[in-house]
Amino acid sequence: MPEAEIVLRLDRISKRFGALKANDAVSLTLRRGEVVALLGENGAGKTTLMNVLFGHYLADAGTIEVFGQPLAPGNPRAALAAGVGMVHQHFALAGNLTVLENIRLGTERLWARGVGAAREKVERLSRDFGLSVHPDARVGRLSVGERQRVEILKALYRDARILILDEPTAVLTPQEAEALFATLRRATGLGLSVIFISHKLHEVMAIADRCVVLRHGRVVGAVDTHATDRGALAALMVGGELSLPRAEARAAGAVLMRVDGVSTPDRGAVPGLKAVTLDLRAGQITGLAGVSGNGQAALAEIIGGLARPASGRLTLRDRPVRDWSPGIALAQGIARIPEDRHHQGTIGDFDLTENAVLETYRSRFSRRGWMNWRAARRFAEAIIKGYDVRCPGPETRIRLLSGGNMQKLILGRALAGGSIREAPEIILANQPVRGLDVGAIAYVQSQLIAARDRGTAVLLISEDLDEIMGLSDIIHVMSQGRLSPGFARGTMTAPELGLWMAGQKFESAHAA
Amino acid sequence: MRLEPVANPSTARRLGLPALAIAATMVVAMGLALLAGASPLATLGQIAVGALGSKLAILETLNRATPLIFTGLAVAVAFRAKLWNIGAEAQLYAGAIVTVLLGTGALGGPLVLPVSALVAMLAGAALLLGPVLLKTRLGVDEVVTTLLLNFIMLLFVSYLLEGPMKDPMGMGWPKSQALIPEARLPRIVDGLRLHWGFALAILAAIGVWVIQTRTALGFEIRAVGQSPEAARFAGMPVNAVLVKTALLSGGLAALAGWSEVAGLKGLLSQDLSPGFGYTGIIVAMLALLHPLGVVVTAVFVAGIFVGSDAMSRAAGVPTYIADMLTAVALLCMVLAILLTKVRVVRG
Numbered sequence A: 001m002p003e004a005e006i007v008l009r010l011d012r013i014s015k016r017f018g019a020l021k022a023n024d025a026v027s028l029t030l031r032r033g034e035v036v037a038l039l040g041e042n043g044a045g046k047t048t049l050m051n052v053l054f055g056h057y058l059a060d061a062g063t064i065e066v067f068g069q070p071l072a073p074g075n076p077r078a079a080l081a082a083g084v085g086m087v088h089q090h091f092a093l094a095g096n097l098t099v100l101e102n103i104r105l106g107t108e109r110l111w112a113r114g115v116g117a118a119r120e121k122v123e124r125l126s127r128d129f130g131l132s133v134h135p136d137a138r139v140g141r142l143s144v145g146e147r148q149r150v151e152i153l154k155a156l157y158r159d160a161r162i163l164i165l166d167e168p169t170a171v172l173t174p175q176e177a178e179a180l181f182a183t184l185r186r187a188t189g190l191g192l193s194v195i196f197i198s199h200k201l202h203e204v205m206a207i208a209d210r211c212v213v214l215r216h217g218r219v220v221g222a223v224d225t226h227a228t229d230r231g232a233l234a235a236l237m238v239g240g241e242l243s244l245p246r247a248e249a250r251a252a253g254a255v256l257m258r259v260d261g262v263s264t265p266d267r268g269a270v271p272g273l274k275a276v277t278l279d280l281r282a283g284q285i286t287g288l289a290g291v292s293g294n295g296q297a298a299l300a301e302i303i304g305g306l307a308r309p310a311s312g313r314l315t316l317r318d319r320p321v322r323d324w325s326p327g328i329a330l331a332q333g334i335a336r337i338p339e340d341r342h343h344q345g346t347i348g349d350f351d352l353t354e355n356a357v358l359e360t361y362r363s364r365f366s367r368r369g370w371m372n373w374r375a376a377r378r379f380a381e382a383i384i385k386g387y388d389v390r391c392p393g394p395e396t397r398i399r400l401l402s403g404g405n406m407q408k409l410i411l412g413r414a415l416a417g418g419s420i421r422e423a424p425e426i427i428l429a430n431q432p433v434r435g436l437d438v439g440a441i442a443y444v445q446s447q448l449i450a451a452r453d454r455g456t457a458v459l460l461i462s463e464d465l466d467e468i469m470g471l472s473d474i475i476h477v478m479s480q481g482r483l484s485p486g487f488a489r490g491t492m493t494a495p496e497l498g499l500w501m502a503g504q505k506f507e508s509a510h511a512a
Numbered sequence B: 001m002r003l004e005p006v007a008n009p010s011t012a013r014r015l016g017l018p019a020l021a022i023a024a025t026m027v028v029a030m031g032l033a034l035l036a037g038a039s040p041l042a043t044l045g046q047i048a049v050g051a052l053g054s055k056l057a058i059l060e061t062l063n064r065a066t067p068l069i070f071t072g073l074a075v076a077v078a079f080r081a082k083l084w085n086i087g088a089e090a091q092l093y094a095g096a097i098v099t100v101l102l103g104t105g106a107l108g109g110p111l112v113l114p115v116s117a118l119v120a121m122l123a124g125a126a127l128l129l130g131p132v133l134l135k136t137r138l139g140v141d142e143v144v145t146t147l148l149l150n151f152i153m154l155l156f157v158s159y160l161l162e163g164p165m166k167d168p169m170g171m172g173w174p175k176s177q178a179l180i181p182e183a184r185l186p187r188i189v190d191g192l193r194l195h196w197g198f199a200l201a202i203l204a205a206i207g208v209w210v211i212q213t214r215t216a217l218g219f220e221i222r223a224v225g226q227s228p229e230a231a232r233f234a235g236m237p238v239n240a241v242l243v244k245t246a247l248l249s250g251g252l253a254a255l256a257g258w259s260e261v262a263g264l265k266g267l268l269s270q271d272l273s274p275g276f277g278y279t280g281i282i283v284a285m286l287a288l289l290h291p292l293g294v295v296v297t298a299v300f301v302a303g304i305f306v307g308s309d310a311m312s313r314a315a316g317v318p319t320y321i322a323d324m325l326t327a328v329a330l331l332c333m334v335l336a337i338l339l340t341k342v343r344v345v346r347g
């Protein structure tokens, strides 16, 4: 096959933030119809590079050519006009407008004529690319996967020939991810080119033609996907061999927390809990598998203190829980790793120090109401060092951190203990490795195992079956708000769990 | 034309734009003077001289700044927590009423002043407690409730001054009895009109700054203002923090009334405050809610008012030019602050 024309050429792009070299002479080319995966650890500089390409950031050095023409730096309009479309990980859609309005927003005046033509174009695009969404649906009502389709449609509507997708699958269910890949295959078939950022190597192997690997802002490797494998890619990313930790079986201790026949009301399309009973035991990792949106959020809210059960009860060390709030949960030694790190886990405009002490400022970092900021800063520095949080320093506003690094700070905070007690007794880990690189995943998982071995009860909520099966001592599956019985380590296969996740086994268990 | 965020605003941008805003305010001032039929440059000069041209003028400006510092702080504290207290005017009057009740013979001796200050603060705090409880319990918008309380309070004051608190010797004017001498704030320097309320206002600003930056409560207030969801998740008692913020804010606003009555007027009348509560919002916004900045912007706004008074006497230009100027200054500043964060691009 003759090589297709080069549609995008990044040449020796450099970008600094203070003392930190986020991009260091990065070069990259993209050909017509090609999917290039951009890989690298958290904080390696992937998002920064894409922001430079799209004109959100001005590079300190380097040039960009799109379809052979130099691209004006620092101007998203120019990038759009040149045919570059970007789908950010955090969607920028207006929830109270319809899909069609969102797509036209910023391109055309909403009151201009030609709505009919626009609708036709959107419908044609969604047919051609297999992006099914209703043009008149309100975006606020759509699922994450549907919103992402709107973002892609928006880029296509603006005649993007080059699509940039920054961790598009981090928030998708496996089925939604499959649908996305089908769309991308059609797109490349039609001559579009794609830059795809992901930490999930199996996805990269499935969809990408080539991989470019960044480490500490530099390109450390560029390989053809068919000439490599997951292990080799992971090694390139972290600069060494790496294996995911697997927990050895271990005897569990006493029940620390019992969720006892808890039910909650349905919330719109999201089912509430249906008489869920679950024990969290000391020294045990309880895995909760299931497609998200099946009641996991409600369960996490109850355990974390954000909500109370509508019926049923919660017991903590054999005592029924009466007063229940996040503060009490923390004081009782329950550490939480929230699913939504941007809205729940951190305050974007606070610096790392302030975010590090968000939960413990009263118990550990103040005396009689006076803050001890020096101690707080030392604590933040310890987390930064201990958990390898890549950042310019503890006074950086946390929203400037890469997603993975943000998660590491939350993890460090949680594992250091939410209460006056030194270490937490119960850890509620809701999608703890979402958006993390392989090295960080291995690290987080080994920390959870280590906590278990110290006698902590861990509840691991995850959509990733490999993760659940690798770590959990006992596995439950959640589907439509119902909880399956617990399966001991090694007694279940992935396909069997899949049947439970799809809800089929619940029926047959009921019938039996 | 559209707006586009600026990732890292340069120093030139951050300092230059506010300076430009002040320049723009001056240009508008000159335009207004021209419309009023006066010489633009002379008008500006007269405002400046009137505000800062003599020792007397400077002291007058500082006197006028005193209640604005208190109300500005009240607003700054509340807005930090995204508690929209628009009712500093009412809280100011609550403080003033208490000061008169306690200072016209009910109490005597050296304790009158501190006691009246304390009780005034309690009164102001109590007045904001209702709206904040309605907000936390029932989700009632505090903008509406605090704003309405301003009107209720003004009517209440005129009832008091026509009825129970009317000075029998007042020749029928709606004003209260005068404070006893012990209940009055002394002047900082004998013979000059500036009273200790100004010094206390500066102390209050420093106090608020210390609370915001050094205490756990200040941390909570900032966190709740930035993200109630994250604050709640982190175990902060969000509603309790809002109530504490309200108490602090209401108390500070009440001190404005206390210091005006005890330091300057010596009695309660209906014109005690020419809208200090509302101007406090402008003062706080101009200061970007920074408590020490409030001192600076309060003096700036007070200077415009005092200077415009003097100018209108000299040039025959109406005094409400001062209101327009502060409004224009605020608009220009808000625009300047916006433009440090986003830039306008064509296309």
Ligand SMILES: Nc1ncnc2c1ncn2[C@@H]1O[C@H](COP(=O)(O)OP(=O)(O)OP(=O)(O)O)[C@@H](O)[C@H]1O
Pocket: A017, A020, A022, A040, A041, A042, A043, A044, A045, A046, A047, A048, A049, A390, A391, A392, A400, A401, A402, A403, A404, A405, A435, A437, B007
């Ligand atoms: N505006 C900014 N100011 C200061 N530092 C920044 C800024 N944006 C990014 N950084 C830092 O630059 C580095 C690269 O960040 P970037 O977001 O590009 O990483 P990434 O490769 O996308 O990581 P992840 O996989 O976690 O998303 C990080 O250390 C980050 O903290």
Ligand SMILES: [Mg+2]
Pocket: A046, A047, A048, A166, A402, A403
């Ligand atoms: Mg990124």
